[in-house]
Amino acid sequence: QKEVEQNSGPLSVPEGAIASLNCTYSDRGSQSFFWYRQYSGKSPELIMFIYSNGDKEDGRFTAQLNKASQYVSLLIRDSQPSDSATYLCAEGGGYSTLTFGKGTMLLVSP
């Protein structure tokens, strides 16, 4: 069974710092990776996806993928209190469902 592992946190960072969120996955055949943000009691919201090794940047967010190490990360630059949420990592392979990690809680203090 596919597994996606995340540290549950909380990860605490001060406002303006870089937050680094990490995820490992078990299936070497996984082809696509997603980061979702979920505020407490709300639905997950897609913020980034990455398919290729290397970095992908979108505004303050950078996703990093290393398929050899089966490792995905999300960097949030200039962290804001509004970034405080749980971040879910998910992976998929081919025409299939996504497998989600349990999420990392991020707390950004003013």
Place this chain on the structure above:
Amino acid sequence: EAQVTQNPRYLITVTGKKLTVTCSQNMNHEYMSWYRQDPGLGLRQIYYSMNVEVTDKGDVPEGYKVSRKEKRNFPLILESPSPNQTSLYFCASSLKGGANYGYTFGSGTRLTVV
């Protein structure tokens, strides 16, 4: 507005009383899925559907039923709810398999079974 609509948002029911949670999407997505989310357990897939009349079990299907008679609708049916089905439920849809396109989630249904 492109969206996935779930109803109701909140539901309190009694053990054994059949209920249906509706899910509808207006994006012409082929793929739809139901998840439940519990503290410490994350998102667990209940059922999914690749297209009309095609459904399959996820990781925790026991006690649930689904149907996909129309592309836009994917209701979740609890024939005889039990307290261990108290949870936060999400419906999700994707253009095709979620692996390449990611999911769009509904707003969630918080179900309490007493």
